Amino acid sequence: MSKRLIAAIAAAPLLLGWTADARQRPQAAPPQTATTERPNIVFIMADDHGYQAISAYGGPIARLAPTPNIDRIARDGALFTNSFVGNSLCGPSRATMLTGQQSNRHGFTRNGQKFDNSVWNWPRALSRAGYATAMFGKWHINYSPEGIGFDDWKVLDDQGEYYNPDIITPKGRSIVEGYATDLTTQYSLDWLKNGRDKSKPFAILIHHKAPHRNFMPALRHLTKYQNVKFPLPPTYYDRYGGRPAAAAQEMNIYRDMYEGHDLKMTVGVGSAKLRYNRWPGAFDRMTHDQQAEWDRLMQPDNDRMNAANLKGRALAEWKYQRYLQQYLATVASVDEGVGAVLDYLDQSGLSRNTIVVYTSDQGFYLGEHGWFDKRFMYEESLRTPFMIRWPGHIRPGTKVSAFIQNIDYAPTFLAAAGVPAPASVQGRALEPLFDGKAPADWRKDVYYHYFEFPGFHAVRAHYGVRDARYKLMRFYGDIDQWEFYDLKSDPNELRNRIDDPTMRPQIARLKARLIALRRDYGDDQGPAVN
Numbered sequence: 001m002s003k004r005l006i007a008a009i010a011a012a013p014l015l016l017g018w019t020a021d022a023r024q025r026p027q028a029a030p031p032q033t034a035t036t037e038r039p040n041i042v043f044i045m046a047d048d049h050g051y052q053a054i055s056a057y058g059g060p061i062a063r064l065a066p067t068p069n070i071d072r073i074a075r076d077g078a079l080f081t082n083s084f085v086g087n088s089l090c091g092p093s094r095a096t097m098l099t100g101q102q103s104n105r106h107g108f109t110r111n112g113q114k115f116d117n118s119v120w121n122w123p124r125a126l127s128r129a130g131y132a133t134a135m136f137g138k139w140h141i142n143y144s145p146e147g148i149g150f151d152d153w154k155v156l157d158d159q160g161e162y163y164n165p166d167i168i169t170p171k172g173r174s175i176v177e178g179y180a181t182d183l184t185t186q187y188s189l190d191w192l193k194n195g196r197d198k199s200k201p202f203a204i205l206i207h208h209k210a211p212h213r214n215f216m217p218a219l220r221h222l223t224k225y226q227n228v229k230f231p232l233p234p235t236y237y238d239r240y241g242g243r244p245a246a247a248a249q250e251m252n253i254y255r256d257m258y259e260g261h262d263l264k265m266t267v268g269v270g271s272a273k274l275r276y277n278r279w280p281g282a283f284d285r286m287t288h289d290q291q292a293e294w295d296r297l298m299q300p301d302n303d304r305m306n307a308a309n310l311k312g313r314a315l316a317e318w319k320y321q322r323y324l325q326q327y328l329a330t331v332a333s334v335d336e337g338v339g340a341v342l343d344y345l346d347q348s349g350l351s352r353n354t355i356v357v358y359t360s361d362q363g364f365y366l367g368e369h370g371w372f373d374k375r376f377m378y379e380e381s382l383r384t385p386f387m388i389r390w391p392g393h394i395r396p397g398t399k400v401s402a403f404i405q406n407i408d409y410a411p412t413f414l415a416a417a418g419v420p421a422p423a424s425v426q427g428r429a430l431e432p433l434f435d436g437k438a439p440a441d442w443r444k445d446v447y448y449h450y451f452e453f454p455g456f457h458a459v460r461a462h463y464g465v466r467d468a469r470y471k472l473m474r475f476y477g478d479i480d481q482w483e484f485y486d487l488k489s490d491p492n493e494l495r496n497r498i499d500d501p502t503m504r505p506q507i508a509r510l511k512a513r514l515i516a517l518r519r520d521y522g523d524d525q526g527p528a529v530n
Helices: 003-015 060-064 068-076 090-099 122-128 180-195 244-248 288-308 312-348 406-417 501-520
Strands: 040-046 078-080 132-138 152-156 166-169 172-175 202-207 354-360 386-389 398-400 445-450 462-467 470-475 481-486
Touching: 040 312, 040 406, 068 312, 068 354, 068 386, 090 122, 090 406, 122 132, 122 202, 122 406, 132 180, 152 180, 180 202, 180 312, 244 481, 288 312, 312 354, 354 406, 445 501, 462 501, 470 501, 481 501
Parallel strands: 040 202, 040 354, 078 398, 132 152, 132 202
Antiparallel strands: 078 386, 152 166, 166 172, 354 386, 445 462, 462 470, 470 481
């Protein structure tokens, strides 16, 4: 490894203000009471960060791989325990967050489409209302955010690469040496410190690529969890009885993950050559020194795996462990970056009047039902993390169980800034929930519609409704199937009770509710409920 690269990796935590432990962070500015100033907004979004991998949510995986800096937002503000998306797919979800509209309304229903930057969106609305605005990281919904109204932006090209990514700016595109998560954090801090108009309130979007497939950690974290054994989900070997769409998917960890590209498995003892590597660009763009260090760190574990000649369940469970180890090590850099931003806000005194949000574009499967990826309306994909801190407005340690969706983000930011939401916005501002209680007229259920079939992972198109206890889903197309779950007695969604006579009243009730929601959201074209 070159001396320059070693120095860069060693210095990264110092340059960004990172600490090894959140307890060692610099002392925060004294707490302040609510202010009448328009608040600043820091909207941090990861890609495919499942709530199970955030220790504030208390799951068994996250207890072994904690996220202390992300947890700071929940500790100092509010943690939402029933946060959902309306279409668990990267591009549609991002378009929903920008517009406050469900996928059918804004028209971006599947990946590969192009978002129209000229449509109404909340960053432009705040810019026109006098905010300084910026966006750094993963854009993904078209080539660039040109026309959105940002004062400054630097974005990854399409999905983006972890190492030495192509970065698009108003001046063009170039390859930048570095690690994508660190670059996104550094661009954001540079703008916060020196790039913005400090006479204005600001809104910054910090959108990380991580921990999206192919889960490539920074070199400093590559072996962070290599010796940790994560608990196998009880549904890892799900046989999908009564759920033909679940049986037809192509996203099993032990069957469908690419052994080279995703799991970084090598062809034999002593070899650094990867097994099947569908998209070699992720590794080919590494510098010679980066690749050499990667190989040096990964070789011992790969040699042990190859020497063991694993088969059957032993191999399936080894793949699960490798997936979790790499995924969670990729999250570690995101957590560091969040800590660096929070430290700057605290040290500069900006925290007293700054809203900080952390979320993901959707949930993600971490071995549940044997899966990686998202798309399905089953819980781990439907639910997404959401936490928000706003000193003086949200009591530290607040927990909110009311149902929210990503259509609510845009109106929340607008309301906080005192900017009226247009009639096109379908969500509601979250401020009435900030005391942990929901008003009587708050939603009691959420609507979902996944459109992308045919597509990656062969997940069939479906729509549905979920309330506090029950979930009704309708798959349509080549698999035309209803599914119904009692989440109280069957939280893992293993027993489809659509034909259970005792459930008929609840099924009829949810079908009626589904008809109403489809009408209310303007999504009643296509396959009808009845």
